[in-house]
Amino acid sequence: MTYTxxxxxxxxxxLRPVRAEIGVIPNADGSALFAFGDTVAIxxxxxxxxxxxxxxxxxxxxxxxxxxxxxxxxxxxxxxxxPSRRSKEISMVTGNALSSVVDLSRFPGTVIDxxxxxLQANASTRCAGINAASMALAHAGxxxxxxxxxxxxxxxxxxxxxxxxxxxxxxxEGEGATDMPFTLTSRNKNIVHLxxxxxxxxxxFKESYEAAKGACDKILKYQERALKGEKINENK
Amino acid sequence: MQIPNINRRKISVLLKENKRLDGxxxxxxxxxxxxxGVSNLAEGSARVRIGKTDVIVGIKMxxxxxxxxxxxxxxxxxxxxxxxxxxxxxxxxxxxxDSIEIARxxxxxxxxxxxxxxxxxxxxxxxxxxSVNVDIxxxxxxxxxxxxxxxxxxxxxxxxxxxxxxxxxxxxxxGEFTKNPLPLTSNLPLTMTFYKIGDNLLLDPTRDEEDxxxxxxxxxxxxxxxxxxxxxIQKGAxxxxxxxxxxxxxxxxxxxxxxxxxxxxxxxxxxxx
Numbered sequence: 001m002t003y004t005x006x007x008x009x010x011x012x013x014x015l016r017p018v019r020a021e022i023g024v025i026p027n028a029d030g031s032a033l034f035a036f037g038d039t040v041a042i043x044x045x046x047x048x049x050x051x052x053x054x055x056x057x058x059x060x061x062x063x064x065x066x067x068x069x070x071x072x073x074x075x076x077x078x079x080x081x082x083p084s085r086r087s088k089e090i091s092m093v094t095g096n097a098l099s100s101v102v103d104l105s106r107f108p109g110t111v112i113d114x115x116x117x118x119l120q121a122n123a124s125t126r127c128a129g130i131n132a133a134s135m136a137l138a139h140a141g142x143x144x145x146x147x148x149x150x151x152x153x154x155x156x157x158x159x160x161x162x163x164x165x166x167x168x169x170x171x172x173e174g175e176g177a178t179d180m181p182f183t184l185t186s187r188n189k190n191i192v193h194l195x196x197x198x199x200x201x202x203x204x205f206k207e208s209y210e211a212a213k214g215a216c217d218k219i220l221k222y223q224e225r226a227l228k229g230e231k232i233n234e235n236k
Numbered sequence: 237m238q239i240p241n242i243n244r245r246k247i248s249v250l251l252k253e254n255k256r257l258d259g260x261x262x263x264x265x266x267x268x269x270x271x272x273g274v275s276n277l278a279e280g281s282a283r284v285r286i287g288k289t290d291v292i293v294g295i296k297m298x299x300x301x302x303x304x305x306x307x308x309x310x311x312x313x314x315x316x317x318x319x320x321x322x323x324x325x326x327x328x329x330x331x332x333x334d335s336i337e338i339a340r341x342x343x344x345x346x347x348x349x350x351x352x353x354x355x356x357x358x359x360x361x362x363x364x365x366x367s368v369n370v371d372i373x374x375x376x377x378x379x380x381x382x383x384x385x386x387x388x389x390x391x392x393x394x395x396x397x398x399x400x401x402x403x404x405x406x407x408x409x410x411g412e413f414t415k416n417p418l419p420l421t422s423n424l425p426l427t428m429t430f431y432k433i434g435d436n437l438l439l440d441p442t443r444d445e446e447d448x449x450x451x452x453x454x455x456x457x458x459x460x461x462x463x464x465x466x467x468x469i470q471k472g473a474x475x476x477x478x479x480x481x482x483x484x485x486x487x488x489x490x491x492x493x494x495x496x497x498x499x500x501x502x503x504x505x506x507x508x509x
Contacts, residue, residue: 077304085336092333099474178348180469190476194453196469198348202457205466205486209479 002174003157007167013214015151015163017234020131020226022139030140032226034132036163037235038122043132045140048110062107066095066114068129074121090126091116097150097183097193098133103143112142123166124152127181130193135223147223148192149216150183153208155200160207162215175199182212186220189213244448251436256445262438263492268387270503272395277411280396280418284388286440288378291385293392294371297399299408302358302365310357310365314343316372316385323377323443337470339372341427342386344468345456346370349425352393356419364406366398368418379442382454386427387500393418394508421460424501425467428492429454430485432477437484439492450475453485457493464493 006012016037025031028044035041051057068090072078083091098114114136116129130150138144154164157174164179171177178198185192191209200208226232247257254261266287274281280295303311316339318326331339346352357366370389374381400412431441431449441449456468471477477485 085340088333088336089340092337093471096472096474100476185476188476188478190478191471191482192474192476194469194471194477196455196466197344198467199350200466202464202466202486202489205482209482 003159003171006156006161007171008165012159012161013211015215015218016165018219018222018232019235020135020222020232022135022226022229028136028140030136030138030142032132032135032139034128034135034223036124036128037165038120039124039128039165040118040120041125041128041132042117042119043129043136044115045112045133045136045142046115047112048107048142049113051109051111057109060108061104062110062112063104064095064099064102064112064114066091066098066116066133068094068116068118068126070118070121070125074118090129093193093195094126094130094133097130097148098137100192101134101144101146101148101185102137103145106143112137121166123164123169123179124181126150127152127163127183130183131219131223135227138223138227146188147186147220148183149186149219149223150181150193151212151215151219153180153182153212153215154178155180155198155204155208160204160211162211180208180212182209182216184212184216186216189216243444247445247448248434248436251433251438256438258442262436263488265440265496268500268503270387270391270500270507272391272507279399279413280392280394282388282391282395284384284391286380286384286387287442288376289380289384290374290376291381291388292373292375293385293388295392295396296369296371297396297408298367298369299359299364299401299406300367302362306354308358308361308365309354310352310367311354312343312347312352312368312370314339314346314370314372314389316342316374318374318377318381321376322374326377337472338382338385341382341454341456341468341470342370342372342389345386345425345427345458346389346393348467349423349456349458349465351390351421351423351425351458353419353421359401359403368393368396377443379444379446380429380440382429383427383440386425386456390424390426391504391508393420394504423458423460424497424504425456425458426497426500427454427456427468428489430488432475432481437481437488439488449473451477453477455485455489457489459493459497464489
């Protein structure tokens with residue numbers, strides 16, 4: 001049995017139904033929701049604001065302090081609240097990806113807090129979180145060189161797919177499942193975040209990157225529409 | 237961490253001509269030394285030195301209940317710490333993000349390559365399995381602790397044997413060893429970390445080079461049946477990598493892997509009988 005058809009019937013280069021909107025947290029300086037099907041993330045941005053403790057301040061630039069948080073009830077087996085090694089790593093790579101496009105030299109000595117909450121998880125949570133955070137930063141009016149968009153490219157058996165869901169993540173037949181979250185800049189499709197878990201032939205890396213480019217272009221369009229005020233919900 | 241600007245400038249100027257402060261070319265490694273048997277009370281142990289970077293890994297095993305989603309498979313826990321001996325910048329305290337990241341990338345590289353046969357670490361399905369604890373300590377840091385950690389972890393696992401275990405009374409007799417090695421494949425999962433300084437890519441940086449770098453990407457590679465396989469990727473730092481960088485990295489892995497890894501394999505074979 002090879003993976004000829006996706007479990008949920010999508011085309012190999014098709015995203016799950018997207019939800020995207022801004023302004024979901026009224027108190028925040030900027031906020032957004034982004035969902036790939038059942039994976040729902042919201043992000044809130046506070047700042048730039050003075051950074052305390054003062055010794056953490058950087059005299060020539062601001063910093064982005066990012067926290068990715070999976071709510072305990074967002075997964076089938078309750079997740080222990082609070083930071084784990086996994087969540088700390090995701091917070092770091094997300095912070096790095098966002099820092100690469102924000103002109104932090106304009107905000108010396110300050111911090112921009114980016115809070116990401118996963119309300120419901122069906123794989124690709126870090127990508128949904130990054131997409132929401134990128135929108136929230138733009139919504140907060142923070143000067144960005146480019147937007148970033150994020151998607152998990154998968155190799156399920158020997159097929160390259162985009163926007164991996166939990167069933168695909170758990171696929172064990174054939175070559176099994178490989179998960180590659182990519183975050184790309186909107187214009188040059190530079191890589192600002194990339195991870196991989198699984199087994200990918202070195203020669204197939206390029207193909208995966210191409211799939212990520214295509215998917216990120218689609219995601220960018222949703223982000224831009226939402227930033228113009230549209231409430232996107234393809235779930236009907 | 238701040239390094240003298242004059243070094244930073246020198247490093248990036250030299251790199252443009254494919255040169256480095258210590259005379260190496262961009263993709264050239266420092267000498268790699270591998271030792272085993274660091275602790276005779278560990279189930280397995282190894283010490284890897286790459287230049288002046290020095291990493292020690294010990295393996296300890298224990299019996300525990302399996303995870304609910306892997307009832308018949310053993311488990312592995314990888315931890316990494318920069319010991320406060322490793323350099324002026326390292327202070328005592330819980331592991332920081334840099335060491336957590338190394339532990340997690342080493343873990344993913346080993347796990348995803350199928351290096352360990354998890355099913356053979358099962359004692360009684362749903363009840364008892366072996367858990368392999370991989371503790372990595374960098375005791376002197378002169379750059380590239382990532383690749384040194386991955387290599388040392390793999391060598392330590394290669395040397396590891398099961399401790400004596402009494403199934404009746406469910407007791408591990410620590411300090412007494414069987415002759416049974418861990419169920420491993422011959423396919424070594426190792427990492428290659430590329431650093432970018434200005435427009436130049438390099439491998440195996442010294443501490444000063446690492447501090448001067450703008451971006452980095454680690455790839456955990458194994459080569460089952462000669463087909464090179466990526467088992468883990470981790471892009472680090474804030475500066476983006478371009479498509480051109482990626483092309484260059486993929487090309488370099490093809491070349492450098494075949495240059496370095498047979499030598500490492502031979503070294504491991506000579507030590508681990």
